[in-house]
Amino acid sequence: MDSQKDVGILAMDIYFPPTCVQQEALEDHDGASKGKYTIGLGQDCMAFCTELEDVISMSLTVVTSLLEKYGIDPTQIGRLEVGSETVIDKSKSIKTWLMQIFEEFGNTDIEGVDSTNACYGGTAALFNCVNWVESSSWDGRYGLVVCTDSAVYAEGPARPTGGAAAIAMLIGPNAPIAFESKYRGTHMSHVYDFYKPNLASEYPVVDGKLSQTCYLMAVDSCYRRFCSKFEKFERKPFSILDADYFAFHSPYNKLVQKSFARLYFNDFLRDASSIEEDAREKLEPFSSLSGDESYQSRDLEKTSQQVAKCLYDVKVQPSTLLPKQVGNMYTASLYAAFVSILHRKHSTLGGQRVVMFSYGSGLSSTMFSFKLRDGQHPFSLSNIASIMNVSGKLESRHIFPPEKFVETMKLMEHRYGSKDFVTSNTDTSILSPGTFYLTEVDSMYRRYYAKKAGDTTASVGAVSYQNGSLPNGH
Numbered sequence: 001m002d003s004q005k006d007v008g009i010l011a012m013d014i015y016f017p018p019t020c021v022q023q024e025a026l027e028d029h030d031g032a033s034k035g036k037y038t039i040g041l042g043q044d045c046m047a048f049c050t051e052l053e054d055v056i057s058m059s060l061t062v063v064t065s066l067l068e069k070y071g072i073d074p075t076q077i078g079r080l081e082v083g084s085e086t087v088i089d090k091s092k093s094i095k096t097w098l099m100q101i102f103e104e105f106g107n108t109d110i111e112g113v114d115s116t117n118a119c120y121g122g123t124a125a126l127f128n129c130v131n132w133v134e135s136s137s138w139d140g141r142y143g144l145v146v147c148t149d150s151a152v153y154a155e156g157p158a159r160p161t162g163g164a165a166a167i168a169m170l171i172g173p174n175a176p177i178a179f180e181s182k183y184r185g186t187h188m189s190h191v192y193d194f195y196k197p198n199l200a201s202e203y204p205v206v207d208g209k210l211s212q213t214c215y216l217m218a219v220d221s222c223y224r225r226f227c228s229k230f231e232k233f234e235r236k237p238f239s240i241l242d243a244d245y246f247a248f249h250s251p252y253n254k255l256v257q258k259s260f261a262r263l264y265f266n267d268f269l270r271d272a273s274s275i276e277e278d279a280r281e282k283l284e285p286f287s288s289l290s291g292d293e294s295y296q297s298r299d300l301e302k303t304s305q306q307v308a309k310c311l312y313d314v315k316v317q318p319s320t321l322l323p324k325q326v327g328n329m330y331t332a333s334l335y336a337a338f339v340s341i342l343h344r345k346h347s348t349l350g351g352q353r354v355v356m357f358s359y360g361s362g363l364s365s366t367m368f369s370f371k372l373r374d375g376q377h378p379f380s381l382s383n384i385a386s387i388m389n390v391s392g393k394l395e396s397r398h399i400f401p402p403e404k405f406v407e408t409m410k411l412m413e414h415r416y417g418s419k420d421f422v423t424s425n426t427d428t429s430i431l432s433p434g435t436f437y438l439t440e441v442d443s444m445y446r447r448y449y450a451k452k453a454g455d456t457t458a459s460v461g462a463v464s465y466q467n468g469s470l471p472n473g474h
């Protein structure tokens, strides 16, 4: 089989819980100084799962929605990869849960399992699918990638950097969102910045300051490698002016602002022509700092953010809508930043380049890029934006007071890893039709889900999805 052209993302959908808490109210509730979460971290709102939703239900919701809305026959999926760092079962993959959707149509011939490394698992899953379509083992069917996470932290400074979402991406050739595969820059290393060694708790152990520095070092390292690969193949220098948009893994918006400023500083150090004279003068005093010193310098941080601000507004700001509104979605975070660009700019993206930065603590990171084309219906950028309906989903959310959010976190702590309980059905009224939700965990830890009725377009007709039995009762 000839190698495939323009392999990438053909279609996307996003789901995030309708339950959220305002950062301003949380600031007040936590006794943090006014502005710390909203201006200091740059966050507006944070989504969270109640007892009804988890990473399995969110991925069932987003996959059935994508298949229905783009009219994809489930037998046409040949590979399904999931990225997640939210552990519900140490052995059974989330992917096997999703198989229920495909088994109903007689399709059990689907490769792929889950990938885990903090927020990077979704990118690993995406690369696996793209590589499969480009390989000699490709059988002509679609790949499907799911990023699904619920980001929750113990009480304390990290708690406002949570969030929750699931994203599904259909992979194939001739894609409107095509990989520029040759330009990948990767940086991987052993560090203890954020990790989950306590298997009895959903919460991570976080060295917040170290995680910020590790993230910025990874940005620098990946960017330098990305630039040198571009320069090797294109035989011309790369600077941030060669990309139309940047999407970053977004734990909170302030880190994204700092990351873009680091790219600008890198361009200055590499003497790229993109730097204007007055910015060059302002950055000159920092040119002799060692790498380590440059991460500690508050003056450099402030100055580089200030000189990069105009370009940030044009090239990064469009990606910040969902990460600011939903919070850190772990594996889905980078792709939600990209969804925000599609949402805001879909009609003008043809021919443009988006640079993506993926980071997962521990650590794994890659910078890569997409070249965009308008595409053909149903796989056109404007149809993808319309199907994802970001505004509608944001507007129909329910804002919970911080007390209710904290109460929910306490219940979830209690429920984590437990068995023999049923969930309360009273809150299903706030879920949209077609949303899957957890109903029960039995004495054998088997989980049972139901689909909220009312979705007349549903082609996956099962109402009760149960571990161990096919949805149509076989």
Ligand code: ACO
Pocket: 033, 034, 035, 036, 037, 039, 040, 041, 119, 157, 158, 159, 160, 161, 194, 206, 207, 208, 209, 211, 212, 215, 250, 251, 252, 254, 255, 328, 361
């Ligand atoms: N008004 C405006 N700004 C304020 C205010 C205020 N009242 N109070 C504080 N700030 C600013 C601070 O100056 C700081 O900004 P700066 O970084 O530009 O200096 C910012 O708000 C945050 O304040 P800190 O005191 O630095 O916050 P703290 O250390 O308490 O917590 C942290 C922040 C470390 C990010 C914490 O939320 C955390 O650990 N989060 C999880 C780890 C994380 O997300 N790491 C990122 C990469 S790894 C990953 O993706 C999971």
